[in-house]
Amino acid sequence: MQAKYSLMRRRVVIALGALPLARLAAASEDIEDRRTGGPYVPTPQIVVDEMLRFGRVGADDFVVDLGSGDGVIVLTAAQKLKARGFGVDIDPELVEQSNAAAKLRGVADRAAFYVQDVFKADISKATVVTLYLLPDMMLDLRPKILGELKPGTRVVSHDYHFGDWQPDDEYTWDVPEKEAVNGVPRATVYLWLVPARVAGRWRLNVAPPAGQTYELTLKQSFQNLDGSVTGGGAKAVKLTQSRLQGEEISFAFPSGGDRHLFRGRVAGGTMEGTVQLAGGKGSARWTATRVRA
Ligand SMILES: C[S@@+](CC[C@H](N)C(=O)[O-])C[C@H]1O[C@@H](n2cnc3c(N)ncnc32)[C@H](O)[C@@H]1O
Known part of the structure; x- marks a missing residue:
């Protein structure tokens, strides 16, 4: 180069x-x-x-x-x-x-x-x-x-x-x-x-049937993401498969030997999308709201 x-x-x-x-x-x-x-x-x-x-x-x-x-x-x-x-x-x-x-x-x-x-x-x-x-x-x-x-x-x-x-x-x-x-x-x-700005803390809600609330922490360097999630009775776990392409975001975290896989879009201080639930439990809608930059 x-x-x-x-x-x-x-x-x-x-x-x-x-x-x-x-x-x-x-x-x-x-x-x-x-x-x-x-x-x-x-x-x-x-x-x-x-x-x-x-x-x-x-x-x-x-x-x-x-x-x-x-x-x-x-x-x-x-x-x-x-x-x-x-x-x-x-x-x-x-x-x-x-x-x-x-x-x-x-x-x-x-x-x-x-x-x-x-x-x-x-x-x-x-x-x-x-x-x-x-x-x-x-x-x-x-x-x-x-x-x-x-x-x-x-x-x-x-x-x-x-x-x-x-x-x-x-x-x-x-x-x-x-x-x-x-x-x-x-x-x-x-x-x-141009990557959306997603660094910070987010409240992440998964709609029923999963019906779960998490706290999501995202760290960002340009389009590269890293972070962790707490909630759902589990201790903080590291995100895997995190990806940001413009305003499209995806990330996953482990659960019960499998993983929840989130895909969605960022619009300022909110995000929303669909999560593929761990253990073959189908999918659900999710939303997230930024609580701290
Ligand atoms: C390498 S040429 C590229 C021209 C055109 N974009 C192309 O690809 O064919 C770079 C151009 O940038 C202009 N330029 C350089 N510094 C600039 C600045 N600070 N503001 C505006 N134009 C600038 C130059 O006058 C030149 O025409």
Whole structure:
């Protein structure tokens, strides 16, 4: 991974070297806190198509590209997939070019581009966020992505990732020479689902026929869950099979040589779903309410 990283960084550094100095200087003056996600290096069309496929983009989606360059990602999403969205970039020329392309392609009602720093963009409407930004910028953006996007929002990145926030999926493949960035004929796309915030204590109620109340404690690191449960006359037991994908949650805990398996959805301070009861006792509905974050 490290080798791949330096290779990717080299690609962008090569591109940086190729940029006219005046444009570079203008760009860095515009950037808040002088944070830059890197220069304009367009994602090849074949990779854009794969990013949108990986993000399962469709007509109901609102796509936001942070650092949108010539607009290729949002333009493709609007034209080929009938999605809506916008891109932001600190380079006014690229933004003008993107808006002109949106008009030319007849998608200006669904695709717009703004001159804006990525950190200032209102991304709350997004159902899909796309990125092709340098690793440090990815890390700087991580709290914004986790804090401002709805749980379950798909985040798709070309080549760079979010450090120890592991992707939910990734795909590397060989691309034809003519679609290679700076002659590197390979590309990687990453997909994350913004995880719901579930850390804390929950009161967990299982409906009849089981009719049981438990106290559930969840610890969370991104989409990774850990925790324990008490109640039902039993001492605290560790959760097994815990999984969080966006707002979908599942976990299990042992009971009488078997296990109760819970599956459900998180909506803010509540969760609900169906539990498969231990010992082949069928299934029941469950709900949970957060009692402490
Ligand atoms: C590698 S290009 C990616 C362009 C496009 N997303 C794509 O994949 O083809 C990165 C873009 O991010 C823009 N950028 C860099 N730092 C930025 C910032 N702080 N705010 C907004 N845009 C930024 C650059 O001007 C550049 O156009």
